[in-house]
Amino acid sequence: MTASYAQIGINQLGDTIVCYTSEEARKIAKKLIRSNECDLILDASNKEINLLDKQITNLNTQLYNMDSISTNQNRIIKSNEYYIKTLEKSLKKEKIKVKTLKFTTLVTTVACAVLLTLHLIN
Numbered sequence: 001m002t003a004s005y006a007q008i009g010i011n012q013l014g015d016t017i018v019c020y021t022s023e024e025a026r027k028i029a030k031k032l033i034r035s036n037e038c039d040l041i042l043d044a045s046n047k048e049i050n051l052l053d054k055q056i057t058n059l060n061t062q063l064y065n066m067d068s069i070s071t072n073q074n075r076i077i078k079s080n081e082y083y084i085k086t087l088e089k090s091l092k093k094e095k096i097k098v099k100t101l102k103f104t105t106l107v108t109t110v111a112c113a114v115l116l117t118l119h120l121i122n
């Protein structure tokens with residue numbers, strides 16, 4: 001005697017009940033189990049993909065923020081370089097003024113010494 005199991009549905013002959021042997025029922029059960037396993041794996045994979053997408057979005061946001069910071073730092077550096085050049089020019093001018101003042105002081109001192117010497121001689 002062969003055991004058979006009934007399944008409601010429509011077969012090729014138009015019947016509403018289809019009978020399966022034990023072996024066919026086992027194959028169907030194995031396919032259902034495998035299908036459930038695949039669904040679980042697919043769900044887990046989709047969740048992992050969503051998490052990775054969120055990580056990518058966060059990393060892109062961080063990259064954008066770091067790029068903005070870098071741009072601002074470059075602006076600050078250029079501004080500081082300009083300020084340094086301005087100060088260097090000002091320093092050169094001040095050095096020239098100091099040299100001129102020293103020279104003027106020396107000339108004035110020599111002139112005073114010559115005048116004092118001439119005054120004392122007379």
